[in-house]
Amino acid sequence: MAEVEETLKRIQTHKGVIGTIVVNAEGIPIRTTLDNSTTVQYAGLLHQLTMKARSTVRDLDPQNDLTFLRIRPKKHEIMVAPDKEYLLIVIQNPSE
Amino acid sequence: MTTWLATQVWASMKCNSPVQSSLWSTDSPSVGGHTLPTLTMEIVHVYTKKRNEFGRQCNFSDRPAELHVDILPDPSLASNFIERDPCDIPIQCTQEMSEHEVNTERFESDTRGINHVEGGWPKDVNPQEMEQTIRFRKKVEKDEHYFSTIMQLGSNMEHCIKQNNAINIYQEYFEEEEVVEESEEQPSAKTINVFRDPNEIKRTATCLSWHPDGSCKLAVAYSSLGFQNISPDMSYDSYIWDIENPNKPEMTLKPVSLLVCLEYNPKDSHILVGGSYNGQIAYWDTRKGSQPVEMSTIEHSHRDPVYKVIWLQSKTGTDTFSASTDGQVLWWDIRKMSEPTERLVLDPNKKGNLDNALGAISLEFETTMPTKFMVGTEQGLVVSCNRKAKTPAEKIVCTYSGHHGPIYALQRNPFFPKNFLTVADWTARIWSEDIKESSIMWTKYHMAYLSDGCWSPVRPSVFFTVKMDGTLDVWDFLFKQNDPTLSLKVCDEALYSLRVQDNGRFLACGSQLGTATLLEISPGLCTLQRNEKALATAMFERETKREKILEARHREMRLKERSRSEQSKDEDTKEGDGEESVEELATRTEAEFYEIVEAELKKRAKEQEKKVRRD
Numbered sequence: 001m002a003e004v005e006e007t008l009k010r011i012q013t014h015k016g017v018i019g020t021i022v023v024n025a026e027g028i029p030i031r032t033t034l035d036n037s038t039t040v041q042y043a044g045l046l047h048q049l050t051m052k053a054r055s056t057v058r059d060l061d062p063q064n065d066l067t068f069l070r071i072r073p074k075k076h077e078i079m080v081a082p083d084k085e086y087l088l089i090v091i092q093n094p095s096e
Numbered sequence: 097m098t099t100w101l102a103t104q105v106w107a108s109m110k111c112n113s114p115v116q117s118s119l120w121s122t123d124s125p126s127v128g129g130h131t132l133p134t135l136t137m138e139i140v141h142v143y144t145k146k147r148n149e150f151g152r153q154c155n156f157s158d159r160p161a162e163l164h165v166d167i168l169p170d171p172s173l174a175s176n177f178i179e180r181d182p183c184d185i186p187i188q189c190t191q192e193m194s195e196h197e198v199n200t201e202r203f204e205s206d207t208r209g210i211n212h213v214e215g216g217w218p219k220d221v222n223p224q225e226m227e228q229t230i231r232f233r234k235k236v237e238k239d240e241h242y243f244s245t246i247m248q249l250g251s252n253m254e255h256c257i258k259q260n261n262a263i264n265i266y267q268e269y270f271e272e273e274e275v276v277e278e279s280e281e282q283p284s285a286k287t288i289n290v291f292r293d294p295n296e297i298k299r300t301a302t303c304l305s306w307h308p309d310g311s312c313k314l315a316v317a318y319s320s321l322g323f324q325n326i327s328p329d330m331s332y333d334s335y336i337w338d339i340e341n342p343n344k345p346e347m348t349l350k351p352v353s354l355l356v357c358l359e360y361n362p363k364d365s366h367i368l369v370g371g372s373y374n375g376q377i378a379y380w381d382t383r384k385g386s387q388p389v390e391m392s393t394i395e396h397s398h399r400d401p402v403y404k405v406i407w408l409q410s411k412t413g414t415d416t417f418s419a420s421t422d423g424q425v426l427w428w429d430i431r432k433m434s435e436p437t438e439r440l441v442l443d444p445n446k447k448g449n450l451d452n453a454l455g456a457i458s459l460e461f462e463t464t465m466p467t468k469f470m471v472g473t474e475q476g477l478v479v480s481c482n483r484k485a486k487t488p489a490e491k492i493v494c495t496y497s498g499h500h501g502p503i504y505a506l507q508r509n510p511f512f513p514k515n516f517l518t519v520a521d522w523t524a525r526i527w528s529e530d531i532k533e534s535s536i537m538w539t540k541y542h543m544a545y546l547s548d549g550c551w552s553p554v555r556p557s558v559f560f561t562v563k564m565d566g567t568l569d570v571w572d573f574l575f576k577q578n579d580p581t582l583s584l585k586v587c588d589e590a591l592y593s594l595r596v597q598d599n600g601r602f603l604a605c606g607s608q609l610g611t612a613t614l615l616e617i618s619p620g621l622c623t624l625q626r627n628e629k630a631l632a633t634a635m636f637e638r639e640t641k642r643e644k645i646l647e648a649r650h651r652e653m654r655l656k657e658r659s660r661s662e663q664s665k666d667e668d669t670k671e672g673d674g675e676e677s678v679e680e681l682a683t684r685t686e687a688e689f690y691e692i693v694e695a696e697l698k699k700r701a702k703e704q705e706k707k708v709r710r711d
Contacts, residue, residue, distance in 0.1 A: 068252065
């Protein structure tokens with residue numbers, strides 16, 4: 001239990017990281033460092049996107065699976081690590 | 097074993113409606129009082145036709161083959177041909193392919209919003225209750241699976257974060273070196289959007305005006321300029337379109353009579369002024385709705401359709417002036433529309449006589465020269481006027497003649513205000529203010545009437561014209577002077593109006609059936625080339641000098657002729673150049689004409705004789 005905390009804290013304190021969200025399979029944010037409305041928005045939208053991305057990858061090659069998803073908008077980068085049941089979302093400002 | 101089937105049964109012949117659908121089994125033939133047919137049902141449709149309606153019976157018979165025509169080869173015909181040696185025959189051994197084009201049907205899209213509510217919570221948890229959600233979250237966190245997953249995902253994520261921090265993998269190398277290529281691309285233009293008149297009866301799009309800030313909206317004035325062409329069902333509305341949405345206009349303007357011209361106020365983007373077919377001027381405020389805020393009174397308005405309305409540069413930003421074919425140019429302050437603030441009658445004799453006045457079709461006003469303005473008339477003259485003159489006689493400074501028909505467009509070059517462009521009849525001409533006798537440059541006479549034109553706001557040597565056969569021409573006189581640089585057929589019907597957006601990239605043209613087309617032109621035609629200003633200046637100066645020299649020469653010649661005719665008058669000769677009266681000229685021309693005809697007839701008769709003699 002404590003290790004989970006430690007891991008998440010370590011991620012959060014990395015340079016440039018703005019926020020971390022852990023979302024479960026239904027799209028409910030379990031753990032977050034951002035405010036509620038932003039979290040809900042990110043959770044809902046990215047969850048759907050990850051599902052879509054995963055189904056795309058599997059359509060192209062059924063043996064394949066999605067391991068990581070990186071979205072690079074102009075302002076900062078959104079990284080999503082998907083799993084069968086949970087989703088770890090990190091928003092980072094990449095160093096220029 | 098009973099098997100139950102549920103079907104709808106179409107009974108044959110007697111009843112046309114399905115028997116009530118009911119469950120029936122194969123071995124119980126009657127359920128619910130109906131005698132049901134067996135499983136194998138034939139569906140039969142019977143129709144009857146009387147025998148005598150068929151017509152006579154066809155009796156076919158067989159007969160042997162007959163030879164109708166037999167053309168045998170005739171070797172004598174070969175003498176009419178020469179054998180070709182060698183013969184060039186191209187052969188291509190490729191797959192035969194065919195090309196098809198498909199245009200999908202236009203789809204109408206509508207924008208709607210969705211309201212999101214937080215969801216996904218299991219049934220027993222109320223998302224509004226903080227305690228319940230916290231409890232749920234804590235429960236999930238205690239899960240073993242959660243633990244392992246997070247550890248694994250976490251390490252993955254960390255790797256990527258560190259990667260991001262180490263180097264910027266999306267860095268743009270060589271970003272600062274914007275290579276300015278002399279683009280050798282072909283000038284082109286492509287249609288971006290088409291805005292059609294939503295009414296049943298289509299009206300002509302006579303005037304377009306871009307929104308002053310950002311140019312995301314286009315105001316189009318629709319009217320019918322044909323004489324007495326207005327049917328009672330014709331709608332009077334004009335529209336403001338958002339260029340992203342061609343399906344539905346953003347706003348409707350409802351005038352009292354059809355609007356012939358419409359302009360946005362460059363200072364206040366909510367105000368538009370429009371001139372209508374019955375001579376009145378009205379102004380709208382888009383915040384206040386579709387009805388005009390105020391209209392000018394009929395007694396003081398124009399007596400003919402108002403063809404052009406322009407906003408003036410003033411402190412209050414509320415002054416406009418309008419021109420119409422009744423020969424008047426009126427100035428208005430939109431805050432007080434009951435009366436025009438000033439009036440000018442376009443009388444070339446400078447007497448202010450309305451009967452003698454020239455009808456005005458276009459106006460020109462440049463904000464950098466606020467005291468001068470120009471009017472293009474129906475008679476083909478451009479009248480240059482001074483606003484600040486004391487008497488009406490002095491208002492009209494000079495006229496420029498040279499066109500054969502009404503001047504539909506008149507605009508000064510935004511970079512060289514001394515030169516202006518006029519579009520009329522079958523040509524477009526460029527003038528210099530100093531030369532009043534003729535234009536300094538002109539295009540050739542086209543096959544179709546030119547209906548509108550304007551300069552490009554970014555390039556001093558580029559201007560656009562539209563013609564009655566639906567083509568848009570882009571002229572670049574530094575590149576090619578005889579022909580347009582780009583000629584594009586926009587639509588099949590005539591194009592009546594044209595307006596370029598301030599960035600020079602987009603232009604909109606309006607057609608006879610009310611279709612406004614938005615086009616984007618290639619970047620080569622809307623970026624300022626190197627030396628362009630200098631070259632254009634040099635060209636204008638050169639042409640102006642040429643015209644000046646020609647003018648001087650003409651004057652000299654005329655002076656000589658006049659002095660010569662003065663001398664010859666003393667000798668009493670009838671043929672004095674320039675001193676002949678109209679009747680004398682007419683009789684002389686008639687006599688000459690008959691002489692020519694007779695000579696021609698005699699020549700023909702002689703030829704006939706020769707021919708007869710030969711045979």
